Amino acid sequence: VEPNATVREIRSMFHKLYPRWYPARQSIKLDPKGKSLRDEEILQHLPVGTTATLYFKDLGPQIGWTTVFLIEYTGPLFIYFLFYFRMPFVYGLDERFTSSPHPVVNLACICHSFHYIKRLIETVFVHRFSHGTMPLRNIVKNCLYYWGFAAWLAYYINHPLYTPPSYGKKQINFAVIMFLLCEAGNFSIHVALSDLRRNGSKTRKIPYPTKNPFTWLFFFVSCPNYTYEVGTWISFTIMTQCVPVGLFTLLCFIQMTIWAKDKHCTYLREFKDYPSLRMPIIPFLL
Amino acid sequence: MAASGSGSSRADNGYSSQQPRRRKGPGALATAYLVIYNVVMTAGWLVIAVGLVRAYLAKGSYHSLYYSIEKPLKFFQTGALLEVGIVVFRIVPSSVVLTAFQVMSRVFLTWAVTHSVKEVQTEDSVLLFVVAWTITEIIRYSFYTFSLLNHLPYLIKWARYTMFIVLYPMGVSGELLTIYAALPFVRQSGLYSISLPNKYNFSFDYYTFLILVMISYIPIFPQLYFHMLHQRRKVLSHAEEQKKSE
DSSP: OOTTOBHHHHHHHHHHHOTTSOGGGEEEESSTTSOOOOTTOBGGGSSOOSSOOOEEEEOOSEEEHHHHHHHHHHHHHHHHHHHHTTOHHHHOGGGTTOOOSOHHHHHHHHHHHHHHHHHHHIIIIIOOOSSSEEETHHHHHHHHHHHHHHHHHHHHHTOTTOOOOTTHHHHHHHHHHHHHHHHHHHHHHHHHHHHHTTTSOOOOOOOOOOSSGGGGGGGTBSOHHHHHHHHHHHHHHHHHTOHHHHHHHHHHHHHHHHHHHHHHHHHHHHOTTOOTTOBSSSTTTO | OOOSHHHHHHIIIIIOTTSOOSSOOOOHHHHHHHHHHHHHHHHHHHHHHHHHHHHHHHHSSSTTTHHHHHHHHHHHHHHTHHHHHHHHTTSSOOOHHHHHHHHHHHHIIIIIIIITOGGGGGOHHHHHHHHHHHHHHHHHHHHHHHHHTTOOOHHHHHHHHHTHHHHHHHHHHHHHHHHHHHHHHHHHHTTTOBOSSOTTOOOBOHHHHHHHHHHHHHHHHHHHHHHHHHHHHHHHHHHHHHHHHO
């Protein structure tokens, strides 16, 4: 191997020797307990002597992030429709293909579908992933979660015995406005993050507020995309006044707080001049 | 249900003193707290055991002994919730999920089944799991107490890793039979169930939930049981080698 070879080249050489282990599946480390080396690293810049010992670990079958997201998000989109159009096997034969007398149920379907279509569009056109792949077994876990909850909440919202929100139109209109604002915010943040990697680089940079008012949340929060996402689901809960939606919102909030804290810690570690006012997910609080 | 499971990983990581550990053990204050906790719990379960024996001798039969130990059982079994806190605050290196799961299942059976469905309190299956829990917990808590004080008699270690072979299935049987006995009463009274329509747009059927709980024993119980058997082989053969080398 040449001294100026990159880890990526080493990986493809390894793959030629062992066709079973394609590059995405290889974890190459300098130390058995250490972190995996990145593709861009060059051999002679690593702390090795004239001969280097590299450790290989099989990460198991991998699947691309884009693929995972597409499958994860298409599921809820279509599952919701099964309940909205009241397929015969859902609410019994007597109620098949009927529609709800409440306008809010139609509105909820539009919002839910809009949310997942937006996510699919972002996956294809906006997101730039730093890792290409994730382990295959994650997709089973993730799909169960997204698809399962979509079915559970769609069941109640589209149920013949559904009860519309207690405060009527006021509650619904407030929720819709909040929903749209949060979706716009979430989208703005995704675009802003994507622009940080416009030249195809995979390194991390500090995101800053831009001219778009929605990105001004960056003054206060490291991961405003998660903040807006939680806002979207809170608005959906208010719109439907449905406990399963509320539970889903709670779980989303917990999961995103964990991710936001991780991201926040990573930023703090990597950048000495990271803005000190920022909290991970909720301004001033969390 | 999973009586001794949580302890096993605690025992291996924290208290089998021969294995070198990279992390320091709990500090002096934490150790004191743990010793007090484990001593109190041992005493508590001894109280329950004594209560059972006295009630049996007084009544002359083993039926409906639940009432004689109802209060200490509730108190000390619920007290085990503190163990979740112990693991969450990393005073002891154990899995939060595993510990929480086990404590929750015990608390669930104590409050959401036995306490809530009064008709099952006279069932013999209740005695079955109460006895299993009592013996298991006395052994387990005294095991922790002695381990913390670094004076663990081999007998206690042996008991902890052997008695479960009988006590585990005994406890599980008692629990399952009790839940099964509760089912018709839950169905009849609609206990803890909510049906549509309601303004929260939510429904919950406690009867179905209990059935799902019973079914969940099928995958979970064997895993925990074989885990304990595996731990037994590891710990007791290790102890044998220690004794031989001394």
